[in-house]
Amino acid sequence: MANHEREFEYTPRDFMRVKDLLYRHAGIVLNDSKDSLVYSRLVRRLRALQVSRFADYLDDLHPDSPEWQNFLNALTTNLTAFFRENHHFEVLAGLLKQHPIGQPFRIWCCAASTGEEPYSLAMTAVETLQRHDPPVSIIATDIDTQVLQTARAGVYAQDRVRDLSLTQLRQFFLKGTGKNEGKVQVKPYIKKLIQFQTLNLLAKDWSISGQFDAIFCRNVLIYFDKPTQKTVVERFAPHLKVDGHLFVGHSENLTPITRLFSPCGRTVYTLANSPVEKH
Ligand SMILES: C[S@@+](CC[C@H](N)C(=O)[O-])C[C@H]1O[C@@H](n2cnc3c(N)ncnc32)[C@H](O)[C@@H]1O
Numbered sequence: 001m002a003n004h005e006r007e008f009e010y011t012p013r014d015f016m017r018v019k020d021l022l023y024r025h026a027g028i029v030l031n032d033s034k035d036s037l038v039y040s041r042l043v044r045r046l047r048a049l050q051v052s053r054f055a056d057y058l059d060d061l062h063p064d065s066p067e068w069q070n071f072l073n074a075l076t077t078n079l080t081a082f083f084r085e086n087h088h089f090e091v092l093a094g095l096l097k098q099h100p101i102g103q104p105f106r107i108w109c110c111a112a113s114t115g116e117e118p119y120s121l122a123m124t125a126v127e128t129l130q131r132h133d134p135p136v137s138i139i140a141t142d143i144d145t146q147v148l149q150t151a152r153a154g155v156y157a158q159d160r161v162r163d164l165s166l167t168q169l170r171q172f173f174l175k176g177t178g179k180n181e182g183k184v185q186v187k188p189y190i191k192k193l194i195q196f197q198t199l200n201l202l203a204k205d206w207s208i209s210g211q212f213d214a215i216f217c218r219n220v221l222i223y224f225d226k227p228t229q230k231t232v233v234e235r236f237a238p239h240l241k242v243d244g245h246l247f248v249g250h251s252e253n254l255t256p257i258t259r260l261f262s263p264c265g266r267t268v269y270t271l272a273n274s275p276v277e278k279h
Contacts, residue, residue: 006039008052008053008054009052009054009055010039010053011055013055014055018030018038018075021061021071025072025200025202026072026075026076026200027202027223027232028076029224038075039054041075042071042074042075044074045057049067073145073146076143076147078113078114078144080114080116080117081116082160083163083164084116084117084218084219085218085249085267088216088247088268091265092124092247093127095214096124096125096128096134102135104136105134105135105136105137105214106137106138106139106212107137107213107214108139108141108208108212108214108215109121109138109140109141109216110201110215110217110220111142111216111218111219111220112140112141112142112147113151114147114150115140115152115186115196117140117216119154119172119190121138121216122136122138122190122194123171123190125193126171127168127171132189134193137193137195138193139194140196140197141196141208142198142199143198143199143200148196148197152196153185154190155176155180155183156183156185157182158183158184161173169184171187172187172190173187201220201232206235206239210239211238211239211240211241211244212240212241213241213244213245214247215236215239215240217232218247219249219250221233221249226257229252230257230258233246233254233260234260237260242273243275243276244274245268245269245270245276247267247268247269252267253267254269259272262274
């Protein structure tokens, strides 16, 4: 849309400022074709704040400003689905079966979005270990606080769960009532397995402790450039148990990026010096 047709003044310089802020603080690379997308994502924020020019909005914006989180939330892309890239859940089921009895299995899901991915992990654990309280703990993080709010609520429209089996629907969801009429809600025993928290993969300190049996970092590295991908992925190494597994998205390939991980199946990696048998 030409600038003069827009409700708010938005210049190429404004787009460059947004691009720079998002790259420096979230690692997200916006290519130049995204300039209309940025306008449409941020225009709601200008309306809410009653600011009439993007330049004025950006002048007041910095990581410590109250608007900062809204800015990030508006610009992330949160596409996800239950049991997306299902082959990973089959691998996880195999790992859970082999895991020594009595030792908790820890998972970090680091781009959890609206919750479908961590809930699918929890559901896989319940199905595989055939108990409502499997010894599994899942930390689900994301940079976007708004999607995490949706994730915590665990309420989904019917079309989000249409690919799940009737057995899964009965086992894992309640029918929504009142304001959630027509929707489904994840059952409390599934929610109990997950702890949601905000975490920016670019932050110097990750407020995450200990080591994990599995890290799911799927479909977020694609938004980063190669140096950022390398930095983030290599920071996972100390957080992975020696026989742990790192899962990435279908178009994310770590082999050209780092020597710290070796492939172990389709978009699944182990530490390069791991004792895990490669298949
Ligand atoms: C496309 S979704 C992927 C969701 C899920 N992992 C999946 O594969 O279905 C990407 C998610 O990464 C999050 N994200 C983007 N940049 C991030 C960063 N720097 N730190 C943490 N999360 C980030 C976004 O907020 C978004 O929810």
